[in-house]
Amino acid sequence: MSDKYQGFTATPLGKLLVKNLGLPNPMKLERYVEGAPLVDGTVVVGGRGRLAESLTGILDLLGISATEAAADGERYKGLVFDATGITSAAELSALRDFFTPLMRSLDTCPRLVVLGTPPEQVSGSERVAQRALEGFTRSLGKEVGRGGTSQLVYVADGAEGAVASTLAFLLSPKSAYVSGQVVRIGATGTTKAVAVKDWQRPLGGKIALVTGASRGIGEQIARVLHRDGATVVGVDVPQAASELQALMKELNGDHLTLDITAKDAPQRIAHHLKEKHGGVDVVVHNAGITRDKKLANMKEDRWDSVIAVNLTAPERITRELLDQGVINKNGRIIGVASIAGIAGNVGQTNYAASKAGVIGLVDSLADELKDGITVNAVAPGFIITAMTAAVPFATREVGQRLNAMSQGGLPVDVAETIAWYANPGSTAVNGNVVRVCGQMMLGA
Numbered sequence: 001m002s003d004k005y006q007g008f009t010a011t012p013l014g015k016l017l018v019k020n021l022g023l024p025n026p027m028k029l030e031r032y033v034e035g036a037p038l039v040d041g042t043v044v045v046g047g048r049g050r051l052a053e054s055l056t057g058i059l060d061l062l063g064i065s066a067t068e069a070a071a072d073g074e075r076y077k078g079l080v081f082d083a084t085g086i087t088s089a090a091e092l093s094a095l096r097d098f099f100t101p102l103m104r105s106l107d108t109c110p111r112l113v114v115l116g117t118p119p120e121q122v123s124g125s126e127r128v129a130q131r132a133l134e135g136f137t138r139s140l141g142k143e144v145g146r147g148g149t150s151q152l153v154y155v156a157d158g159a160e161g162a163v164a165s166t167l168a169f170l171l172s173p174k175s176a177y178v179s180g181q182v183v184r185i186g187a188t189g190t191t192k193a194v195a196v197k198d199w200q201r202p203l204g205g206k207i208a209l210v211t212g213a214s215r216g217i218g219e220q221i222a223r224v225l226h227r228d229g230a231t232v233v234g235v236d237v238p239q240a241a242s243e244l245q246a247l248m249k250e251l252n253g254d255h256l257t258l259d260i261t262a263k264d265a266p267q268r269i270a271h272h273l274k275e276k277h278g279g280v281d282v283v284v285h286n287a288g289i290t291r292d293k294k295l296a297n298m299k300e301d302r303w304d305s306v307i308a309v310n311l312t313a314p315e316r317i318t319r320e321l322l323d324q325g326v327i328n329k330n331g332r333i334i335g336v337a338s339i340a341g342i343a344g345n346v347g348q349t350n351y352a353a354s355k356a357g358v359i360g361l362v363d364s365l366a367d368e369l370k371d372g373i374t375v376n377a378v379a380p381g382f383i384i385t386a387m388t389a390a391v392p393f394a395t396r397e398v399g400q401r402l403n404a405m406s407q408g409g410l411p412v413d414v415a416e417t418i419a420w421y422a423n424p425g426s427t428a429v430n431g432n433v434v435r436v437c438g439q440m441m442l443g444a
């Protein structure tokens with residue numbers, strides 16, 4: 001399933017038309033290659049705040065080369081600015097002072113990150129200024145071009161030591177299709193991080209449950225979690241049993257063939273994980289379906305089946321695993337929402353309700369979880385899979401271009417985001433919903 005338009009823009013005729021007609025020009029995004037360094041180049045660090053002192057040490061730990069003094073004529077792969085010291089609107093000019101001289105010195109697919117303080121944790125003019133960072137980073141994401149991304153990371157007071165896994169993700173090609181996002185670290189739950197022993201295989205010895213694992217995004221989630229060291233237990237419906245078994249065999253994983261909407265599915269999953277694996281560390285609720293119709297034509301079965309698979313099943317399975325204590329300490333619960341659950345979409349009242357409900361599940365559990373267990377969700381935009389291949393051509397074409405990167409994302413982009421949440425170092429990353437959408441123009 002390739003992007004034909006992107007292929008065309010790489011031809012001599014395509015290049016000519018793009019240039020002369022001002023057509024969208026999707027750049028080939030750099031993606032992470034197993035074993036490669038996290039950042040292929042140098043990151044410039046600036047700003048003065050709570051994180052400034054520790055930043056270079058954290059980047060060093062991750063094997064990322066960093067400098068505080070940019071040199072003329074050099075190209076940089078990333079910029080990180082500590083804005084936690086900004087306490088008034090007037091001081092926001094420090095952003096301009098740092099970024100403006102560097103904007104023409106960026107390499108391909110550069111990564112821009114601003115670190116701030118969650119506005120709700122401060123007051124007065126500091127709160128105003130910290131909230132302003134959001135408009136800055138979101139606009140930067142739309143301006144940076146060349147496959148670049150821009151993010152805002154709000155780091156709660158006391159969570160300064162918990163940012164490594166997030167910087168590893170946001171500064172590397174693993175976040176290829178994530179831009180214009182606001183992440184909160186330590187805002188709910190713990191502010192502490194668990195030390196990561198091996199950054200190449202952070203999930204070594206961990207068990208990861210992935211629903212809908214036989215194809216599409218679920219297959220890539222299984223592959224990426226396996227790459228990071230996890231033993232994957234894939235779940236899918238009986239109709240997909242042979243694909244599921246083949247994939248799990250390839251990944252030295254385990255499989256469970258069942259319909260997650262079955263009455264006894266939560267109990268069967270809990271029993272299997274307890275008996276065969278002694279528990280579970282990462283739970284990814286990926287299985288999902290669409291049954292699109294405008295509400296005026298919506299039959300009961302279309303409504304019910306979408307809510308049952310996308311929302312009720314993740315809710316029931318999570319509850320059962322928590323109640324039975326099957327999720328290990330420092331465990332991860334990860335939902336797969338959708339941009340439709342944020343922005344709404346014609347013909348998708350059922351789907352959007354289910355996906356907004358997944359965000360509700362994150363909100364409702366985030367404050368409740370104990371023992372370092374976190375809950376977060378991804379909200380994919382247009383991802384090139386069998387699900388989107390079924391979308392009519394014109395809608396598909398428009399859907400793919402309506403984002404800052406003028407292209408659809410790949411299943412691996414969603415999987416890498418999930419692997420960041422799953423990382424044992426992400427204990428303070430709780431209650432987040434991050435869009436994997438190339439900064440789509442739809443929604444917030």
Ligand SMILES: NC(=O)c1ccc[n+]([C@@H]2O[C@H](COP(=O)([O-])OP(=O)(O)OC[C@H]3O[C@@H](n4cnc5c(N)ncnc54)[C@H](O)[C@@H]3O)[C@@H](O)[C@H]2O)c1
Pocket residue numbers: 211212213214215216217218235236237240258259260261285286287288289309336337338339379380381382383384385386387388
């Ligand atoms: N593709 C996109 O652009 C996109 C965008 C936003 C969100 N999403 C979400 O990402 C997830 C994966 O999407 P995809 O594009 O890979 O879809 P897909 O249809 O390719 O794969 C979904 C998988 O879930 C399985 N599944 C469905 N119902 C099930 C059930 N009752 N029990 C067990 N397994 C079941 C299917 O058999 C299939 O293997 C879904 O939750 C979807 O809503 C996808």
